[in-house]
Each structure stands twice: as structure tokens, then as C-alpha cells.
Amino acid sequence: MSALARAWAVCAKDATQELRRKVAIVAVFFFAATALALVSFGIGPFGLRAEDRPPLLSALLWIILFFAAATGLPRAFVAEEETGTGLALRKTIPAVYVLAGKTLFNYILFLAMTAVTIPGFMILLEWRIGSFGALAAIMVAGGFGLAVVSTFLSALVARAGQRNVLFVLIAFPLVMPLLVSAIQATNQATNGQFPLDGIRILIAYDGAASCAAYMLAAVAWED
Amino acid sequence: MSARGPPEAAASYAGGIRVFKRIADARRADGILRRTVPTTIAAESLSKAFSGAPLFRDLSFSASSGLVAIAGRNGSGKTTLLKILAGLARPTSGRVRLETDGARPLSTSEQRLAVGWAGPDLALYGEFTAIENLAFFRRAAGRPASEAELVRRLADVGLAEEAMRRRVEEYSTGMKQRLRIAFATLFDPPVLILDEPMVALDLDGRETVYRVIETARKRGTVLLASNDERDFAEPEQRVDLAGARRREA
């Protein structure tokens, strides 16, 4: 059976589990919705000057996406440890497939989250997007890096104390370059440009993070 | 490895053992643990220390078949030793060697499936039914199984067909224990490690586990930890963790 099918089995397992339990998925979307409501209530559609809107809204969008992701994505491995299923997983499945499957699930979760948050942003904050293609490319490239890094770090913190604080603490400096590039690129996309430069950095980041996670998967997850 | 004693010797054991032998003779060989490759598991001067005194030190033994009884009082390190042997924990020093077909060391991925393990802290997914659980582990391990096979495996550990299709979070402690046994034998491992498998089981459940052990020790190695001496039916070897000594049974 191919490696992809095995990773997919893990991803499908996570998806089914989360859909049946609902807590994590609801929490992520609820967080995104709350933050969105808060921002739009605070700023409103006309609370910002026209020239300030693209950079500020881009930054706000990614801050919301990052923190919403930080409530949901680290569950990947943390949940396995909390329910005690980590042993069964480690006993039967190589770490790389587990990591790949969970990354895939987190990636899908992130994309679903953006698919809900971005229209919300457009409606509530009068956010006009110049280039939808560019925005989609940023979300696809940026979300992947975010999913890879969060999932990998989730494996690291799964068996440590104070996991949630720890996760944000160790994730923040690592995803900072990704967030900064994504925010700048989103700003350009809002203005109708295609942010080739930013997307190049995002893809490079994705590649570096994936390779590092692949090499270190067994170290992070197995005993 | 010494040969097993004469069947009469069973009479010297407590009642549970007699049940054990009877069931073993009538075992369903076509059920669990069908095809196994001869495999040797060897502990080479294993030591484990948690901050402070060592739990056990310089522990060595080797087994290619039969039952290895792991005995010792509470806190003597039985569970830790079995986890180390199952590849789920690291020894402070020493190593575990797994070989097959005349001293060929097993690859890491082979090792993972060649050793079946069930212990008290093994949990399966509560959101899934027993069948879904086993199906997932088979698929993700790259050895998908038909539903019919999984149903048979679960029936072998005494789960009712109706129970297999219920979510595991609704299971009683004993049912969960049966599912753990099914998980441990899911890949027909030549080396089966059972840590206190009788816990929370009723008479029928214990008989089921005795049957599993009898089948497995004929086809490979069973490492069994228990606090109840009656669970060890004429073990080929005995590892006593009281002072980390080992002696032939």
C-alpha cells in the first residue's frame, strides 16, 4: 500500500474523529468568528482611512487566522496523548505517516477556516480584494507552511507540561517569517498586484519546513 | 529454550490453569495468530532508571518460542520492561534485539508489527467502533483487512457482533480489555507481549486470553506479566524482576 494511502488513512481518521467529536472544529470556527466579530465591531466598515485599509486588514486577517489555528491545529498530537491512543499509534504506524496524515488534516482545516473567514472579512469590513487568484495562492502556500510547523510542534509539546502556552511560545518565532511574508503578500493582493516575491518566500518556507519535519518526525514523536 | 513439560504437570497448577489447558487443546487455530515467522527477541543487559534508583539493571534473556513469565511485585518495573521490549520506551542502557530467519535483524518497520503489545495504558479511539478501530490500524500500517476478517478477530476475543459496531467509549472495562487483546494480535505477531491481560476480565474473558496465550506460545513467543502466579502455565522461562535476576523455570 502506498505511502500516500497510509498518510491518508491517518488524515481520514482524524477527520472522522473530529467530525464526530466536534469540539475542536467548533472551537476553531467559533474563535475565528468571535475575533472577526470583535474586529468588525471595533473598526466597522468605515472605521479606517481608505489608504490604511489594505495593510491593516491584511495584518488583522492573518492574526485571526494564526490564533484560530493555534487553538485547533496543536490538537493533532495533543489529543492522542490525552486520550492515551498515542501508544497504539506509535506501536503500529511509522511517525512519518502519522505526521503526514495529521499535517494534511490540519491543512484542510486551515483552508476551510480561511474559506469562512475571508468572506466574513469582505462582508463585515468592506474588504475589497484586487486579485482573488493571488489571495488563493497565498492561502494555499501560507496555510501549508503553517500546517506543517504547527503539526510538527504539536508532536513536540504533546508530552510536555503546559502544552497550550508552550505551543504558542515555541511556534511564534518560527512562524513569524511566514506570517510577515503572508501579511505583505496579502496586502499586495488586496491592491490587485500578484505578490510573486512573497509567494516565493512562502513556498521556500514550505519546502524547508516539510523537509525538516520529515527528517525529525521520528525523533519528535517516537520514543 | 527448554521443551515444555509433560501435560500432567498442569495438574499441579491451580484451577485456572486446568481451564487454560482444556481450552488450549480445543483452540481455534484458524482464528488469531495464523502465520508467523520464527522470531527471536532478546534483551541485552537492559537497565532502566527513573530519577533515582535503577528499576532494574543489566537484565538479559532471549526467547524464540514459548511463554516467558515476567514476575515481580508492584513497582518492580514489569510494565516498563514490557514497553521497552515492545519498542514503546527506551532503556537507560542496553538494547532489544529482534531477529528472524537465522539471525537476520528485523528492520524498524518489521519490528513495529512483529511485536504485538497490550498493556493497561493502551487506549483505542472512543469515537470509533471496535471494527473501525482495527480497520484504521490495519490500513495505516499498510496491511488493510477485510471487514469479515476483523469481525472474526473480534469474535475470537469474545466480543458480540452487536458490540463490535458500537463506539468504544460505551464499552465496559472488560470489553475494552478484550479489544486490547484483539489489537495486540492484529498483525499476527510472532512475539506477543501482554501486560496484565486478565485485569477486569470475567471468567469467559480470562479463558479467551488463556486461549490466545496458548495459541501464541505454540507459534511464537509470549511475554506475559502478571501479579497472579496462576496465570503462568508452565512457562519456558521466567524473568523475575524482584532483584532483576533471571532464572530458568
Place this chain on the structure above:
Amino acid sequence: MTKALKLLLLPYMGAVIAAAFLWPEPAKGFIGESSRIVFFHVPCAWAATLAFIVGAVYSALFLWKKNPWYDDVAVASIRIGLVFGVLTLITGSLFANIMWGTWWNWDPRESSYLLLVFLYGAYLFLRAAVEDPERRPRIAAAYALFAGVLMPFLTIVAPRVTASLHPQTVINPQGKILMDTPTRVVFFNGLAAFSGLFFWMLSIAARAERLGRRQVS
């Protein structure tokens, strides 16, 4: 041999410090004597970088050879790196206050360096949070290496955000060392002296880590 080197290090450091204040003229275009900070600020940054590289190398060695001594060296190195990193931030901030009138102005170099310090602070936090002594060094090494791979992105991304006020670095687009001879001599001897200091500190700190570990077990 090593003892002789250690004995020589103190007079050597002393000479470098004295020379830094007495020999080179203050560089043009800088307020007052502020340019002299280059003899301390840059070697601190250099020592921190060296420490983080040593930390990553020894983390990889640990994962490869599983010898706990490598982990002792890695954690000791990163701890010392953090000290030098904080000193870099402080000296930079002193300079910024004299030159630009603010202690902190989110210059891209400042912010990326701050993140670097956060990153390795998080490393120590992670170590403290993993209770199992068998697992701690592995988790820490995995993070150190993962961070090592992603760290370069900080330096790629930061300058794109805003233009930097930071003076030209030794590694610059012109590929030249923009210094007069006295400055250059003191500067490179400063780098050497701080490197020596770092390795001396590391040898002490790593052995202290080993002692601490043995005391526990």
C-alpha cells in the same frame, strides 16, 4: 595547553578592550564615540551566532550518537548564546539611543534578533516543560534543529518589511571591509577574543550540565 590558552585569554581580552577605547579614531558619520560599540556589539552577536551553531551541531550529534554529553554541550551552548544575544540587544539599544534617539525602534535587524532570542528562550522553556529525562534531550534537539532550518527565513524576510537604519555589516553588498586599519585590527581581534571567551565558558557550562545530570540520576 588549554590552561595556557585560558591564562592568555584574560590579558588578550584586556588588550582588546583597551585598544578599542584608545587606538582607532571614531568613525565618521557617527555621533561622538558611539562607533566604538562595534568592538563589543558585533563580537557579542558573533559569539551568539557561534553558540547557536554549536548548539545545533551538538543537537544533531546527540540524535546521531545518543551520547548525553552532546546534549549537555548543546544546552550549555544555547544558554551562553542567549546571554550573548541579550548583550547584543542591549549594546544595540544603547547605540540606537545615541544615534537615533530611541532605545528601540523596530528596526528589522532589531526585531529579527529579538525573535532569535525568543526562539532560543523557547528552547529552554521547552526543555523545562518536558519532564521525562529520557525524552527531554530528544525533544529539545528536534526543536533546535527544526528552528535551525527555519531561522534563515527571519533574516531573509526582516529586511523586506522596512528599510534598515542599521549600519552596513561586515558581510555587505560591496563585499569589502569598510574599515580603516586600526579599526579592522581591533575589530577582528575582538571577534577572536570573544570566540575564545565563548569556548571557555562553554567548557565550564557543559561540564556543569553533566554534573547536574549525574546528580539527578
